[in-house]
Amino acid sequence: MGRKKTSELDAAVTRQGIVETAEQLFRAVGYAKTTVADIAKALGMSPANVYRYFPTKAAINEAICDRLVHSIEVKSWAAAGEEGTATERLTRFxxxxxxxxxxxxxxxxxxxxxxxxxxxxxxAVVKQHSYRMCDYLCIILEQGMAAGEFRKVDGSKMAITIHEALAVFLYPSLLEHRVNEDDGRGTILDDLRALLDLLLHGLCANA
Incomplete structure (x- = not known):
């Protein structure tokens, strides 16, 4: 049993090493230009050994992106904090x-x-990320309703609605176009704050 646990731990460490090394290469050289052979060489192992843990280069990238979105979620939730009103916390998030x-x-x-x-x-990675984002929003909405700050709504459905309304400001493929259109004027954040103000005003119990 001890050997099995050690083997599983070794496998997890090796997988993590592959992911970290691949991410460094993808950032330095580019995803398209990096091969599994390049990753294996940087790790001092054979490509066949890398394939034991990940069937394709795309699978490695999937693991990298999954780790990336989890990191972004954690940082955003930490920024929301526990202090302040639900409106303030949702805005910070x-x-x-x-x-x-x-x-x-x-x-x-x-x-x-x-x-x-x-x-x-x-x-699947993006979809699961979206589900978790809606969960975070739902937590804040339900806290706001419990405190009498927000009117009574279906928290889960409203979280999805808010998430979809904000998508252009949150998802890279959509946000890229807004950044390019911004032309250095710095209006994107102002537009996001204006949309948040509109959404939160609609939720206000006293509106």
Missing amino acids: VIAYHTIIISSIIKEKRLYDMVAVAMDEHW
Whole structure:
């Protein structure tokens, strides 16, 4: 039994090493230009050994993107914090997410390419990410309703509605067009705040 646990731990460590090394290469060289052989060489192992853990290069990228979106979620939720009204917390959560996407993906072309591939080839990762985002929004909405700040609504359905309304400000493939259209004027964040204000006003119990 001890050997099995050690073997599973070794496998997990090896998988993590492959993912981390591949991400470094994808960021430095580009997803399209990096081969499994390149990843194996950087790790000092054979391509066949890499394929023992990941069937394709795309599968490695899927693991990278899954880890990336989890990291973004954690940072955004931390920005929401526990202090303040539900309106303030929801605003901080969304603004933080938007800001992280702009700074870490939109402005880093090679990372954007990785995410774009994942959205095309690994929709499950994106879908699960969307579900978790709606869960976070639902938590804040239900806290706001419990405090009498928001009017009574179906929290789950409203979270989906808000998520879909904000999608153009949150998802790289949509946000990229807004960034290009912005032309350095810095109006995107203002537009996001205006939309949030409209959505939150509609939720206000005293509206």
